[in-house]
Amino acid sequence: MRGQKQTAANHPLLFHPDEIPPPDPCPPEQQARSLDSPVWTDNKARLIMHYLHYFVLLTKHGTYIDGFAGPQSECETDSWAAKLVLASEPRWIRHFHLCDRSRAQVGRLYELQDGQPERDDDGRKLNRKIKVYPGDFNVEVDKILNAGTISEREATFCLLDQRTFECRWETLQKLAAYKRSGHKIELFYFLANGWLERALAAQKDTAVLARWWGRSDWTDLRSMTRDQRRDVLVERIRRELGYKSVKAWPIFERENGGGIMYYMIHATDHPEAPKFMRRAYRRAVCPLEPVEQLRLALFTEAEDLEMSAMPGEPSLS
Numbered sequence: 001m002r003g004q005k006q007t008a009a010n011h012p013l014l015f016h017p018d019e020i021p022p023p024d025p026c027p028p029e030q031q032a033r034s035l036d037s038p039v040w041t042d043n044k045a046r047l048i049m050h051y052l053h054y055f056v057l058l059t060k061h062g063t064y065i066d067g068f069a070g071p072q073s074e075c076e077t078d079s080w081a082a083k084l085v086l087a088s089e090p091r092w093i094r095h096f097h098l099c100d101r102s103r104a105q106v107g108r109l110y111e112l113q114d115g116q117p118e119r120d121d122d123g124r125k126l127n128r129k130i131k132v133y134p135g136d137f138n139v140e141v142d143k144i145l146n147a148g149t150i151s152e153r154e155a156t157f158c159l160l161d162q163r164t165f166e167c168r169w170e171t172l173q174k175l176a177a178y179k180r181s182g183h184k185i186e187l188f189y190f191l192a193n194g195w196l197e198r199a200l201a202a203q204k205d206t207a208v209l210a211r212w213w214g215r216s217d218w219t220d221l222r223s224m225t226r227d228q229r230r231d232v233l234v235e236r237i238r239r240e241l242g243y244k245s246v247k248a249w250p251i252f253e254r255e256n257g258g259g260i261m262y263y264m265i266h267a268t269d270h271p272e273a274p275k276f277m278r279r280a281y282r283r284a285v286c287p288l289e290p291v292e293q294l295r296l297a298l299f300t301e302a303e304d305l306e307m308s309a310m311p312g313e314p315s316l317s
């Protein structure tokens with residue numbers, strides 16, 4: 001029986017020393033509040049991976065769409081969202097749709113696809129479908145949604161990690177409108193912050209801005225503060241796209257500081273999702289917690305919901 005291993009001295013042990021997990025190097029939740037900027041550009045992919053790891057413990061299935069999926073840095077792939085999500089255990093997300101417009105990036109996506117194991121860590125055959133879409137996500141999104149493979153009940157998540165203006169508003173509309181019942185496709189939408197004024201001024205093709213913003217009043221963005229732009233977009237996603245919860249999570253320039261480079265705007269209808277995202281945000285740099293520990297923390301504690309927001313964090317209400 002598990003837990004009845006014998007030592008050399010023949011004393012029964014509850015656990016063999018090899019089975020005892022190493023101590024968690026991350027601080028407990030309460031102390032983690034003192035971290036003001038726990039997620040920075042190098043670990044934004046870990047934020048997504050942590051969140052999805054928590055979510056699939058609830059759903060036990062899922063579809064992951066990554067519209068701008070090639071690695072941010074061509075050499076540093078340990079902070080590549082698609083790679084981290086594919087590697088995350090348990091491998092319960094079964095459908096992956098990975099899109100990129102750059103030929104070189106598409107090559108990296110095919111390499112990632114080819115390098116996937118056929119079996120999980122316990123030797124069970126993995127039943128996963130990974131599809132790569134070379135092209136503009138604003139176009140390819142129709143193929144993904146019209147293929148009929150995403151059912152109304154399928155928990156579906158879409159990462160939109162654009163650099164600045166690549167993801168058109170109509171693409172968000174299509175994703176948000178896809179499901180007729182149940183929870184809408186969740187969005188993780190990256191809004192550039194640190195260089196948005198410069199990018200707005202430098203973009204000479206104003207049609208790009210109009211398509212990105214989806215309305216003719218994009219010109220107002222130039223005179224807004226950064227906080228105003230963030231708040232206007234959050235409100236539009238809530239009102240125009242109809243998500244119940246829309247929260248902007250700041251992504252900093254570097255570890256423990258610098259300016260806010262992006263906001264990761266998380267749009268969801270699922271009542272548990274904001275709580276999961278808060279936990280993922282606070283623990284993005286930490287190793288994933290053991291599954292049993294997580295189940296207790298995620299599904300039996302009301303405590304997380306009551307915790308007040310850290311500086312810069314959106315509130316859960």
Ligand SMILES: C[S@@+](CC[C@H](N)C(=O)[O-])C[C@H]1O[C@@H](n2cnc3c(N)ncnc32)[C@H](O)[C@@H]1O
Nearest residue numbers: 068070071072080081100101102136137161166
């Ligand atoms: C910020 S990177 C994505 C980073 C990635 N999510 C990661 O975790 O490392 C943006 C990617 O979007 C791609 N891209 C730019 N415009 C695109 C478009 N219209 N459709 C699809 N991909 C696009 C770029 O080639 C680049 O690989």
